[in-house]
Amino acid sequence: xxxxxxxxxxxxxxxxxxxxxxxxxxxxxxxxxxxxxxxxxxxxxxxxxxxxxxxxxxxxxxxxxxxxxxxxxxxxxxxxxxxxxxxxxxxxxxxxxxxxxxxxxxxxxxxxxxxxxxxxxxxxxxxxxxxxxxxxxxxxxxxxxxxxxxxxxxxxxxxxxxxxxxxxxxxxxxxxxxxxxxxxxx
Amino acid sequence: xxxxxxxxxxxxxxxxxxxxxxxxxxxxxxxxxxxxxxxxxxxxxxxxxxxxxxxxxxxxxxxxxxxxxxxxxxxxxxxxxxxxxxxxxxxxxxxxxxxxxxxxxxxxxxxxxxxxxxxxxxxxxxxxxxxxxxxxxxxxxxxxxxxxxxxxxxxxxxxxxxxxxxxxxxxxxxxxxxxxxxxxxxxxxxxxxxxxxxxxxxxxxxxxxxxxxxxxxxxxxxxxxxxxxxxxxxxxxxxxxxxxxxxxxxxxxxxxxxxxxxxxxxxxxxxxxxxxxxxxxxxxxxxxxxxxxxxxxxxxxxxxxxxxxxxxxxxxxxxxxxxxxxxxxxxxxxxxxxxxxxxxxxxxxxxxxxxxxxxxxxxxxxxxxxxxxxxxxxxxxxxxxxxxxxxxxxxxxxxxxxxxxxxxxxxxxxxxxxxxxxxxxxxxxxxxxxxxxxxxxxxxxxxx
Numbered sequence: 001x002x003x004x005x006x007x008x009x010x011x012x013x014x015x016x017x018x019x020x021x022x023x024x025x026x027x028x029x030x031x032x033x034x035x036x037x038x039x040x041x042x043x044x045x046x047x048x049x050x051x052x053x054x055x056x057x058x059x060x061x062x063x064x065x066x067x068x069x070x071x072x073x074x075x076x077x078x079x080x081x082x083x084x085x086x087x088x089x090x091x092x093x094x095x096x097x098x099x100x101x102x103x104x105x106x107x108x109x110x111x112x113x114x115x116x117x118x119x120x121x122x123x124x125x126x127x128x129x130x131x132x133x134x135x136x137x138x139x140x141x142x143x144x145x146x147x148x149x150x151x152x153x154x155x156x157x158x159x160x161x162x163x164x165x166x167x168x169x170x171x172x173x174x175x176x177x178x179x180x181x182x183x184x185x186x
Numbered sequence: 187x188x189x190x191x192x193x194x195x196x197x198x199x200x201x202x203x204x205x206x207x208x209x210x211x212x213x214x215x216x217x218x219x220x221x222x223x224x225x226x227x228x229x230x231x232x233x234x235x236x237x238x239x240x241x242x243x244x245x246x247x248x249x250x251x252x253x254x255x256x257x258x259x260x261x262x263x264x265x266x267x268x269x270x271x272x273x274x275x276x277x278x279x280x281x282x283x284x285x286x287x288x289x290x291x292x293x294x295x296x297x298x299x300x301x302x303x304x305x306x307x308x309x310x311x312x313x314x315x316x317x318x319x320x321x322x323x324x325x326x327x328x329x330x331x332x333x334x335x336x337x338x339x340x341x342x343x344x345x346x347x348x349x350x351x352x353x354x355x356x357x358x359x360x361x362x363x364x365x366x367x368x369x370x371x372x373x374x375x376x377x378x379x380x381x382x383x384x385x386x387x388x389x390x391x392x393x394x395x396x397x398x399x400x401x402x403x404x405x406x407x408x409x410x411x412x413x414x415x416x417x418x419x420x421x422x423x424x425x426x427x428x429x430x431x432x433x434x435x436x437x438x439x440x441x442x443x444x445x446x447x448x449x450x451x452x453x454x455x456x457x458x459x460x461x462x463x464x465x466x467x468x469x470x471x472x473x474x475x476x477x478x479x480x481x482x483x484x485x486x487x488x489x490x491x492x493x494x495x496x497x498x499x500x501x502x503x504x505x506x507x508x509x510x511x512x513x514x515x516x517x518x519x520x521x522x523x524x525x526x527x528x529x530x531x532x533x534x535x536x537x538x539x540x541x542x543x544x545x546x547x548x549x550x551x552x553x554x555x556x557x558x559x560x561x562x563x564x565x566x567x568x569x570x571x572x573x574x575x576x577x578x579x580x581x582x583x584x585x586x587x588x589x590x591x592x593x594x595x596x597x598x599x600x601x602x603x604x605x606x607x608x609x610x611x612x613x614x615x616x617x618x619x620x621x622x623x624x625x626x627x628x629x630x631x632x633x634x
Binding site: 023025028030031032033034035037038060062066069070073074075076077091092093094096097098129130131132133134135136137138142145146147172173174177183184185 | 269272277278352354366367371427431435437469514527530531534540
């Protein structure tokens with residue numbers, strides 16, 4: 001039987017969320033929803049399940065629906081399970097001019113998945129995203145918080161191999177920035 | 187190279203740290219400003235002629251002068267670091283390399299506006315820059331540049347970074363405010379303007395990263411001196427993000443008024459078109475502004491050289507000109523398919539429409555579908571007119587400018603490149619295999 005883990009942030013994540021919530025005026029803690037959802041994604045395997053969103057609602061003392069409507073609006077939140085590494089390839093204008101379309105096809109072939117899919121081993125999910133403000137270094141992709149720029153097929157291939165060799169879960173809000181959040185001013 | 191005020195010292199050691207920034211004259215403007223009256227700071231910015239660097243080009247000093255000052259109600263300054271206009275990457279470049287110029291600019295501007303709490307709204311994708319800013323803000327607090335009684339002036343300011351989560355619409359100032367309140371980024375109907383009722387219904391000013399950074403040299407050199415740089419009402423310097431088919435893509439700080447031709451071909455800027463190709467078209471100010479073919483870009487309707495300035499780029503109106511916008515300068519060589527590029531942009535606007543206003547929500551989707559017909563080889567000549575019709579019914583009929591931004595690229599592409607749309611119709615499915623480029627010669631060779 002699968003083990004059912006209670007939905008709860010780690011102590012460090014909880015502390016970090018409370019720090020962030022204090023940045024907004026009294027009674028306006030709902031404002032913290034976007035950063036808190038980023039932290040939730042890092043804490044719970046890269047995506048937001050309904051129970052996780054309910055938990056975030058209780059933390060911010062708002063209704064669950066207020067979390068659902070936000071989580072479904074912003075593209076960085078995954079509402080379905082994803083691989084350990086989400087590859088986000090920029091597909092907009094300047095990146096397209098510089099070959100983003102071919103880059104996506106290359107990754108699809110290399111990983112044997114289509115855009116939007118996850119590899120069978122659960123390592124990679126391939127997404128295309130809109131302009132990441134890296135047009136002068138196109139084509140590019142983002143994995144976690146890292147921008148991989150001026151990509152060629154070879155370079156892209158090496159980068160993906162490296163992630164695979166490490167086999168770690170990568171999130172936008174890096175795990176180590178949650179464990180140690182001394183850089184975040186209250 | 188002309189004068190540079192923002193990125194002149196990026197090669198200096200440690201410029202990203204407080205110590206390095208201070209060693210190169212950083213925070214001198216703050217000391218100067220804190221000895222002035224807030225309204226004197228506003229006057230300096232008005233005199234400088236600084237215009238919003240995010241895209242709209244609205245005079246910053248005037249925007250500041252509109253802020254309401256009801257007693258007992260807090261005022262807020264929010265920095266728009268949600269840089270997501272396709273083709274624009276200057277703010278990320280600046281924040282990553284020199285975060286303290288933004289922080290210094292924000293402290294001075296908050297002081298001028300009487301704000302005691304300010305936020306930097308950075309797009310969530312730039313999470314690593316979020317942490318760079320956090321670190322820089324921490325340094326500023328530790329040095330007494332933020333917090334209570336800044337540098338003994340009696341002025342208090344708390345500055346926080348807030349991250350978004352992926353939504354182009356949050357770059358629109360009222361969408362950004364909604365997002366900062368923890369909601370979907372649906373823009374608000376104006377009035378009331380943010381200067382009267384902004385975040386949490388309090389008076390709020392929203393300014394772009396580059397705009398706030400420019401306040402630092404303005405205070406250092408005085409508004410009058412800043413206004414001497416540039417040309418006409420386009421004062422000062424501007425960061426231009428150059429991308430596409432050029433030899434040297436990157437961020438360039440120009441004195442407004444540099445000839446467009448010099449900007450594209452000179453070695454100190456873009457270095458010409460790569461692979462020895464010819465210039466076909468440019469989107470000069472981010473994906474939203476009208477596309478211009480080479481000949482209309484380089485010369486104004488009067489036959490004079492066009493300059494990189496708000497006025498010169500818009501000379502001739504939308505029939506013949508474009509806009510400086512955010513300074514996202516996207517260059518396309520002779521092999522580029524304007525139709526396919528337009529499909530790409532239109533798909534973007536469809537994806538990013540927040541869905542509030544039906545002309546934008548439905549219109550962007552229809553335009554994307556029709557453009558897809560061209561790429562698939564199933565379009566008819568009537569589809570060109572249909573596209574024109576749809577874009578004309580979005581423009582000016584939505585709450586926020588996303589609708590306009592979606593319609594202008596379509597209108598300008600049809601206006602200047604109608605024959606290319608016709609070619610897609612005539613050649614039909616033969617155009618399908620053209621992935622990136624519009625290689626007429628190759629296609630004709632395979633047909634014969």
